Amino acid sequence: MGSGVGTVLHQRGLRVLTCLAGRGPESRARAAQAGFEDVADLETLVRGCDVLLSILPPSVAGAIADQVGAALIATGRDLLYVDCNAIAPGTASAVSRTVTAAGARFADAGIIGPPPTRPGNRIYTSGPGAAEFAALGHFGLDIRVLDGDVGQASGLKMCYAAMTKGVQALGAELLVAARLLGVDQTLLEEQSEGAVADVRRFVERALPTMPPKAYRWIGEMEEIARCFEDVGLPGRLMLGAADVFTNVRDGGLLRTELPLEPVAR
Numbered sequence: 001m002g003s004g005v006g007t008v009l010h011q012r013g014l015r016v017l018t019c020l021a022g023r024g025p026e027s028r029a030r031a032a033q034a035g036f037e038d039v040a041d042l043e044t045l046v047r048g049c050d051v052l053l054s055i056l057p058p059s060v061a062g063a064i065a066d067q068v069g070a071a072l073i074a075t076g077r078d079l080l081y082v083d084c085n086a087i088a089p090g091t092a093s094a095v096s097r098t099v100t101a102a103g104a105r106f107a108d109a110g111i112i113g114p115p116p117t118r119p120g121n122r123i124y125t126s127g128p129g130a131a132e133f134a135a136l137g138h139f140g141l142d143i144r145v146l147d148g149d150v151g152q153a154s155g156l157k158m159c160y161a162a163m164t165k166g167v168q169a170l171g172a173e174l175l176v177a178a179r180l181l182g183v184d185q186t187l188l189e190e191q192s193e194g195a196v197a198d199v200r201r202f203v204e205r206a207l208p209t210m211p212p213k214a215y216r217w218i219g220e221m222e223e224i225a226r227c228f229e230d231v232g233l234p235g236r237l238m239l240g241a242a243d244v245f246t247n248v249r250d251g252g253l254l255r256t257e258l259p260l261e262p263v264a265r
Helices: 002-011 025-034 042-048 058-075 089-101 130-139 152-181 184-190 196-209 211-230 236-249 253-257
Strands: 017-019 037-039 051-054 080-083 105-112 122-126 143-145
Touching: 002 025, 002 051, 002 130, 017 042, 037 042, 042 058, 051 058, 051 130, 058 080, 058 089, 058 211, 080 089, 080 130, 089 105, 089 152, 089 211, 105 130, 105 152, 122 130, 122 152, 130 143, 152 184, 152 196, 152 211, 152 236, 152 253, 196 211, 211 236, 236 253
Parallel strands: 017 037, 051 080, 080 105, 122 143
Antiparallel strands: 105 122
């Protein structure tokens, strides 16, 4: 997603910097293809940026905010920090406090859909820096400002991802269970009619591309669980989805038995 957002901005004439210290060869290749300039450290990065977009696995959003905050204090820089990660509103608020205490301005953002290099991408934003961030809409991004403070955009993302990724987790587990129980073909016949057929087709389309992403979705499901619990709802369902993606990431039974080929009808 980060390379997709940066590609669009670079293609429309903006200078895009990144810090790839500690990142692997695939990340470096994506950044080079997107036209990013790799800098040595976060202090160099914040010196060279007016807007910093944090687009990372959600499990490290807080740690990166801490590191960027330290770099802002060390350099005395003032920039707009936009957290675009799939994190709970409470996590977004904590990130906001960290970077604003270090002197930055802040916008909460939630990315919906595929990378912006493909149709269907929207970025929702809220909080004090939302209008400023929305100016990047002049450079190819579809940015939509929500009324309200930090947490509105993150909350929307949490509820959206709970359905799309939660259904994939449930679908993966039930289809593997059906195969192991020897009822997969009968289940297919039962799920090929009525409203459930649309859900079945969604799962079949989504599962082949899910395994490489599973490691990122573990933290996202944990953030959704936190989001739900913070408003008084049970989060265990999303923690179960996190367990499914952990099993896939670790090459467990789910990954080895996933029906990743098109299903014969």
